[in-house]
Amino acid sequence: xxxxxxxxxxxxxxxxxxxxxxxxxxxxxxxxxxxxxxxxxxxxxxxxxxxxxxxxxxxxxxxxxxxxxxxxxxxxxxxxxxxxxxxxxxxxxxxxxxxxxxxxxxxxxxxxxxxxxxxxxxxxxxxxxxxxxxxxxxxxxxxxxxxxxxxxxxxxxxxxxxxxxxxxxxxxxxxxxxxxxxxxxxxxxxxxxxxxxxxxxxxxxxxxxxxxxxxxxxxxxxxxxxxxxxxxxxxxxxxxxxxxxxxxxxxxxxxxxxxxxxxxxxxxxxxxxxxxxxxxxxxxxxxxxxxxxxxxxxxxxxxxxxxxxxxxxxxxxxxxxxxxxxxxxxxxxxxxxxxxxxxxxxxxxxxxxxxxxxxxxxxxxxxxxxxxxxxxxxxxxxxxxxxxxxxxxxxxxxxxxxxxxxxxxxxxxxxxxxxxxxxxxxxxxxxxxxxxxxxxxxxxxxxxxxxxxxxxxxxxxxxxxxxxxxxxxxxxxxxxxxxxxxxxxxxxxxxxxxxxxxxxxxx
Ligand code: SAH
Numbered sequence: 001x002x003x004x005x006x007x008x009x010x011x012x013x014x015x016x017x018x019x020x021x022x023x024x025x026x027x028x029x030x031x032x033x034x035x036x037x038x039x040x041x042x043x044x045x046x047x048x049x050x051x052x053x054x055x056x057x058x059x060x061x062x063x064x065x066x067x068x069x070x071x072x073x074x075x076x077x078x079x080x081x082x083x084x085x086x087x088x089x090x091x092x093x094x095x096x097x098x099x100x101x102x103x104x105x106x107x108x109x110x111x112x113x114x115x116x117x118x119x120x121x122x123x124x125x126x127x128x129x130x131x132x133x134x135x136x137x138x139x140x141x142x143x144x145x146x147x148x149x150x151x152x153x154x155x156x157x158x159x160x161x162x163x164x165x166x167x168x169x170x171x172x173x174x175x176x177x178x179x180x181x182x183x184x185x186x187x188x189x190x191x192x193x194x195x196x197x198x199x200x201x202x203x204x205x206x207x208x209x210x211x212x213x214x215x216x217x218x219x220x221x222x223x224x225x226x227x228x229x230x231x232x233x234x235x236x237x238x239x240x241x242x243x244x245x246x247x248x249x250x251x252x253x254x255x256x257x258x259x260x261x262x263x264x265x266x267x268x269x270x271x272x273x274x275x276x277x278x279x280x281x282x283x284x285x286x287x288x289x290x291x292x293x294x295x296x297x298x299x300x301x302x303x304x305x306x307x308x309x310x311x312x313x314x315x316x317x318x319x320x321x322x323x324x325x326x327x328x329x330x331x332x333x334x335x336x337x338x339x340x341x342x343x344x345x346x347x348x349x350x351x352x353x354x355x356x357x358x359x360x361x362x363x364x365x366x367x368x369x370x371x372x373x374x375x376x377x378x379x380x381x382x383x384x385x386x387x388x389x390x391x392x393x394x395x396x397x398x399x400x401x402x403x404x405x406x407x408x409x410x411x412x413x414x415x416x417x418x419x420x421x422x423x424x425x426x427x428x429x430x431x432x433x434x435x436x437x438x439x440x441x442x443x444x445x446x447x448x449x450x451x452x453x454x455x456x457x458x459x460x461x462x463x464x465x466x467x468x469x470x471x472x473x474x475x476x477x478x479x480x481x482x483x484x485x486x487x488x489x490x491x492x493x494x495x496x497x498x499x500x501x502x503x504x505x506x507x
Pocket of ligand 1: 039095175206
């Protein structure tokens, strides 16, 4: 065994996170180091082990951020720094299709570092597929050719391509990295005899929420790039198959297509809203501002100096309560986790009344087999407090199951109640660089709590113009920090998602 870690050359696919392979995901979830390129989408970086060292070697189109020779050396260096570890080298598309993966692998071999190649879905075929263009088609194209449009010869006007051969090649021609040189490439192909009417498509940012297809012909290629402002990353596909794209373009323009939204919920709660916004076409950057931690029941936890009525959970005392009131899904999850961990189960709650502040918490309780007896019409702490205060006296022994940051609205309205702090909310310490960059380019941010707003402004200078808020307190906090606010009518995700869709649809 060498004293090295193992390097994985992983293809991240063309952009859509769903096009990362299972193997690729498996590796980046456990990687110690992730060395990634510019074309790797934030959603895929979001799959990486949160503890991984994230190294951006992304190349900007104009200047190389980190030279290829340095990247090669870096991989060997990290393999040395993490003996037995996992070093993920994450690249757009496939690592061996114009990805310089071969060069990196050679350097690893030379240094005696073990490696594995995890192929990715190359943009060359997947981007056309997302534009409804099959790269081969019976009767139209019996071969396809993937060509770099980037390899510029040092002097003069020619690329190091065999234009004569390409012009006479009957298959589909697919150019990567070719936008800047396409005017020249098209002219040379025509000079060598390729039909000027050959259909051609530029597909920009394919498979991402920003995908755009622009159709042209060989003779209008150059002018179309200028008039339509086609920009990299884009592929150019030429040949009869391009016509099929007119009937087969299947990717719909969705209400949130082309919008980047930051979701600031804690990681385990974010997935629901993320899935919905993604399905509506948005690019979602999950950026939890807080993380929650269960408070361990009794004995060990609690400083003993908590204010009157507030304590850490003591499950032995459950019998003393008639009503259990929940004000968050976190509270529900932490409570039941502790209940089960202690060897008890929901029979412990037999005969008790259950209250919830709103519909989301009510739904979460249902997942545990518990139906709520009381949910206020007004989904606020005040609404819940008033409702519980109005109950007959035999329901007076109330237990509030809340987080450490819950305000004292309920305790004030229900002075006889006991509050257990079943979970703690801690601010996330800092945002990784890639997330800060992703957030900076966002169209809007979603806030579900005042603490999320406060931590967001502390952690980043990015101020997306619009904020979508759940709850009036959250709205007030966002306004205070200068965000334009759009607040959901109800405190449900459905209501919020509806608001977001309407906002962008009507904008
Ligand atoms: N290894 C990559 C290609 C790297 S070269 C792969 O297999 O896909 C970078 C070029 O790939 C870009 O200039 C562009 O031509 C193309 N490309 C990569 N992702 C793309 C995308 N999402 N949409 C359009 N073109 C893309």
